Amino acid sequence: MSAGNLPTKEANVLKGHEGAVLAARFNADGNYCLSCGKDRTIRLWNPHRGIHIKTYKSHGREVRDVHVTSDNSKLCSCGGDRQVFYWDVASGRVIRKFRGHDSEVNAVKFNEYASVVVSAGYDRSLRAWDCRSHSTEPIQIIDTFLDSVMSIGLTKSEIIAGSVDGTVRTFDMRIGREISDDLGQPVNCISLSNDGNCILASCLDSTLRLLDRSSGELLQEYKGHTCKSFKMDCCLTNTDAHVTGGSEDGSVFFWDLVDASVVSNFRAHASVCVPVAKREAMEGHSS
């Protein structure tokens, strides 16, 4: 994808949330989009046509993260009520609630088979919940973090999580090892490259850092945006050619992956080709 193909303005504005939007996620094939926010709802949209499809209400506090399975049948969400909700997409009912986190839950993710939900909490722990059994107890608790865990990434065999203690930790289930990459700065959001070889970590010193997974080397730093106090999403574009991330002033930045130059930068809420959160502009509202 050349720089010319990068989006420069929002394709659609999805209106409906009655408060700040805290996260927005595309589904696996990119046809639908989920958003959640401070109004305690999760909303399902068709972003291409700008249609609001469904609202999921059950959370008692703000909803901080949401994720959908690859077959679009189940949702998981988490938020300020310390619970992880496991939803049925079609009926909008909560199938299960996983309780156990000691404080707010920052992020959730399904694994590849949608059998496990992994959640990351402010209580410095990472918990894995079993969707197959009826148990509401976590099947794994990882609490080696020293501070709030902000973001999760899952591969087929690894759990990767970024924490405010400045580490990106990879838990490899095949070899039973924990690999901790200390970045020295609080990590806000992590994102895997599409080939799975790199981690993009958004740090609170207004820098995105690209790490090599196998060696732990710092490959590149991307600067120019502002990210000091909010959780801002970042990710790589579908072709891994560009890095994109939000800024606290409400703009979306695109960097070239290799030479870290700012390719594109526009003030917007939404970016369409990549699931970058579109919450920047609303962030001011909530703060």
Added chain:
Amino acid sequence: MEGDEEDMVFFGTPITREEDITTTRKKKSVAEASGQLRTLPPWKQEVSAATSLTRTLTDENKDSFQVRDEEGRRRFHGAFSGGYSAGYYNTVGSKAGWAPQTFTSSRKNRAEIKQQNIFNFLDDDEKSELEADSLGTSMQFDTFGFTAAELARLQAENEQQQRPSAIPGPIPDEVVLPATDSIGVKLLLKMGWRHGHSIKDSHTNSLYDARREARKAFLALSAKDASTQLAAPEQVEVDLEDVKELPSDINQYSESTPVYVLNPKQDLHGLGFDPFRNAPEFRGRTAPGFGIGALEELDAEDEDVYASGYAFEENYVQEIEEPSRLAIENKKMSGEKGDGALPGFKIASNSDYQLERFAPPVIPKDFVPHHKFPAHLEVNYKLADVPPVEVPPPADNNLKVLAEGVATLVARCGKLFEDLSREKNQSNPLFSFLNGGNGHDYYSRKLWEERQKRNDQTEQQSNGNMFPSAKKMTAESRGEILGEKPLERSTRVLSSSASSADTSSLQFNLSDTFTNPAPFTEPQEIAKPFRDDPAKQERFEQYLKDKYRGGLRSKDSGGASNMSEAARARERLEFETAADAIQKGKWGSESRPANQQLLDLSTATGLQFTSAGVEQAGVGQAQEMTMKGMYPKREEFQWRPSPVLCKRFDLLDPYMGKPPPAPRMRSKMDSLIFMPDSVKDAKVEETAALRKDLFSESKEVTDVEAEVEVEAENVERPVDLYKAIFSDDSDEEEENSNLNQVEDPQKKVEVVNTTLSRLIAGDFLESLGKELGLEVPPDVSGLENKAGISSIYKENANANKGDISSRSAVSGSYADQGVPQGKTYNREASQVTVSDKHEGLDVNTYRSSNKTADPDSFLEKSGKVKLEKVVQEDKNAKTPMGKRGWSSGSSDDETSRRKSSSRHRRRSSNSDGETTDSSDDYRDRYHSRSKGTKKRSSRDHSSSKKHSKHRKHRSGDSSSRSSRHGSEKDHREAHREKRKWKE
């Protein structure tokens, strides 16, 4: 026959012949088969039977003999022919008599169970009567939905009858839902109201009643002798309170007080006046939707979200004020119509009261709605000007005085004054110097001088303002007063290799110190980065204020409410950068202390999220480059995924078949390491207290011991203890190497501190051991410790001539106190050091073997230690060589056991004599060690813990150095032994 029959009168039922009976039976069966009989009511059935029996009777006869009610139903049956309404028909309800109707066998006919209600026992006419009495609301005003529900039910019943359905029988009420259920009902139900109850709030009433009762009782008690006159006003008062307490709904007023008393008519409305008829509230205004359920709690953030959206208060009808305002409106309206005038009056053609309206003043287009102060700005602008050449005053004294006066005034009031006076005195030749005429040079010079003077003054003022802030206590000065060791900001620590030792030593330093960041000085008035836009400047100042005050920022500060969100966010960022720049000292004064600037730098680099702000401040921007070199750093640990997790991820469990993990130590560590800062404070104070205890009381060591122990028990778990136990020894070694430089007194002080903390740690270690259910290696008696410490202190005092740090100074004074007591210790100290010097190195072996060990392995090892000890004891018993060693060793072991069992006993048993004993024992053991290596190493291992405390002073001791080389060998040997063990 015919006539006979006619004349005869029959009473009762004649005995029927058999054929007759059979025929009636036949008839009955036929009727049953046709379904006719079932449909007939019972009395009809009987009548038909009776008629068949008394066929011979004429209708008249029947009437005369059978008692019937007005419906034609027979009243008397069977043998009864008297005046009683008898039989079962209108009483029991069945031929079976008083068989319990409620019981039905549920096995066969489940569906036929139905509940009885009053209609089962009522006749049709009675039913119709009842229905006539009942009132239904018309659909329009069906607030509670009763009518709608009833109608729906009836309709459903009708439908049910018309066509067959899957469920036989009448439709239960639950199935048929009321068509309408108004929101009011829903709300009321949620608030606890039920159908059939009044809406009146019973709670307040009961409360009120209770209060009244209480008041009555009080009155009766207090004013028994008081007359009844007093009671009457009291009653009134009570009523008044009643008014206050109850909500202002007329329906709810208590019956005792009539409404007109409570709420006297104060307006002039007539009968039938409806204040809400023309009310704007009911003029087709739509109510806004509710964002939140009525019963949900609102917390702060929720309010934040919705507060800006809706203003709920405005939606309520304000019943008190509304009528009067409307009354006026009404009057007006009637006045306009013209037919509202009283008879005899006519409406004035022009009202004498008219609102005079004035057009708003025209605002010039170039008007800026902010006042500017040109004078103030002037001062700053002119500062950089090149001073005009000095000119001799003009000859005319008058002119000179005038010029000077004007110059002073202009300097004071600004350029505006000059312009004004120039304009005014254009024609006046005396003021020609203003326009560059005579004496202009002198005037400009004077003006410059005056301005200079004024600037100096303002500068002085501002400096004067600044001085107190500059004199404010810094973290360092405060630390000095409190007797803290200043945080090391030397490059030695920071630029060392990026090993874990580095960070841990840093942490170590931190754990010994606590410093508060110096309070930020209030932002100076000089700092005005947005001079050109006063509104913005105002907002900026508000922002600064908020920032330094801390806490939550109000959402829309200042006049920024009309700005868009994005603009506001951008402006905030701008403010942030400006504030940073100010802190860096671009605008601010340069007189701030250096460390404060460092702090500022740290905030400028955006480290707000880190908890250990002080430490990071020390690193600062200069270290950013080294940080970049350090990060990212990779570490690897063992991690055990749960089998279920592996299964769910479709992976093989790497730990399959291995024993389940040992109980996690981590949680305990966690809870200890993440202690609040107060713990550190407590520790510092505690150690200070300890030192005082140690050196002020020089007479009885045991007493001191007891005190120390008490103190130690109160200690909240010190952090560095855990490091001492579990972390690898690289940092310790580094400290060791530092220790060897006797010239470094500060290090020495640190060592003393660590030893002290170790002292505490010793006690704590034991308690920890108990917690973990392990036997902790025996402790060395505190006396030796003391000896070591005192010797160190002595050295310290010698080395400590200068004033390196507050802490060292303090310890120096301690050492002074401790001199006489140190003498007494000296002998013991030398003994101890001699005996201990080898063992000290064994500690190292233990530590190095433990390098990579996690807590689990540590546990195992200590368990092993215990085992080994037992084995060794056995061996000792066998070998004649170690006889003495054994006896003393066993006693030692015993004492250690005693120690672990009860601390107090151990303390009391530890007298001076025993200490020397034990030191002898050590020596003996050393001898025996040279023979049986295995035994020795195990012994060493067991005693490694206790010696860890001594290591510091020992290595610092000069006498130990001579034998250092030899002991190095021991070290290696022991290390090998360790390896064997491991395998």
